[in-house]
Amino acid sequence: MTGYASIQLQPDDPAGKDSGVRLGLELRSVNSRFLDLSLRLADELRTHEAMVRSMVGSALQRGKVEVRAFVDLGEQGALQLPASSALQRLASLQAGVRAWLPEAAALSVADALRLGGQVSAPRQDWAAPLQQALAQALDALKQARASEGERLAAMLQDRVQQLRALARRAEPMVPELVRQQRERFLQRWEQAMQLGASSATPEAVQERALAEATAYAMRIDVAEEITRLDSHLDEIARLLTRGGEIGKRLDFLIQELHREANTLGSKSASMELTRISVDMKVLIEQMREQVQNIE
Structure with a gap:
């Protein structure tokens, strides 16, 4: 998720005076499926790169994160x-x-x-100030990302409700399609009996037609797909309410939603059911794009 944090810290002076030296640190985070860390550290701070990587890696799991740390020498850095x-x-x-x-x-x-001996940065151990500044910046960044996460969660909850509504529209279509197809089978068999001689009895013909209709009903039945889709939507809504590190689990559930929507489309026996399947896929794709930004 996106976020920005900036911290400026004045290291403690042993003599208790204001040395004018400042440690500045900026964190920028943009969307990324994995943690991609980029460091831009001042020369005085390069020896602490491992510590910076460890702290950021422990605090964040996803995002393209840029860490920029610099030292402002103030008057000590002025030309003399x-x-x-x-x-x-x-x-x-x-x-x-x-x-x-x-x-x-x-x-x-x-x-x-x-x-001629231009004054350089005073010799100082930057480990403690850098660690303090980085901890503060990470807290601020996580707060910014949390605000972004609340917005994403609201959007995902809205898509969940839209998918539920589409599933409710699809449910009553299958029984009606089965009834219509059963009538078509019976009509075709009756026409076939009238056009040619047949040794089959009317009862056998009707039984064969009903068997064909039943097989057709099994092929187009999407009750299981809708049940599983509802189950996945329930789990997504639960995870969004619970919060925490849910990004990878949401990734998996979105894949499962997409699979059920594909199966529903492949079983479609009407244009309306096909349109519902397409609408579901559009919503699921919107969710997939945003879920990749959630930790």
């Missing part, structure tokens, strides 16, 4: 003029090099700042 002794040393070295290599380029200001 190198010491005069360092600049004198650089000038002396440059003169020595150009004495042997007259075509060598002169040092730029950027070179002087970089080589």
Whole structure:
């Protein structure tokens, strides 16, 4: 599920002063069937990559998640003029090099700042601040994903109700289709008896017609499919109400719903029943697309 969280933390200063250093952390999550983790860590934080992966993997099971962590040095990271002794040393070295290599380029200001001992990040153990910031960000991200999950659950519950309504429409169609087909069989057998001589008695003809109608009824009977479909819908509604990590179970139930809708369509003996099967498949496909985003 989608979500975003941003945390900024000021690490504790041993002297109790505001050092101006800030640790920033951002989490972004978009839909994905599996957990796909991408890390963008500042150089000072790269040694803690394993910890970050472990914490995110323990908190989240699905989603394409991007973790971005950076260090803001504040005033300590501002450009400062190198010491005069360092600049004198650089000038002396440059003169020595150009004495042997007259075509060598002169040092730029950027070179002087970089080589003259530019202030870098203070040496600090970032493990505890990073762990604290990541825990806070994960909590905020899960809250954002929970809000998204409530919206998805409401949509899925609505599709469940629509599927139930379609199943109720399909139920009374089969007995009527069987009755109509039984009448057609009887009419055909009567016409056959009238068109040609036959040694069969009318009772035998009628019994044969009824047997054919019964076999036809068994072929088009969708009562079992509708019963199983209702059972799957009940389980989906129960899981959505219960909550928790239900994504993989919902995946399986959606596959089962699709199988029952396919079977109902293959047994269809009328255009109306075919349309119901198609409508069911459309709703089930909508559910399948969203279920892949649920943990």
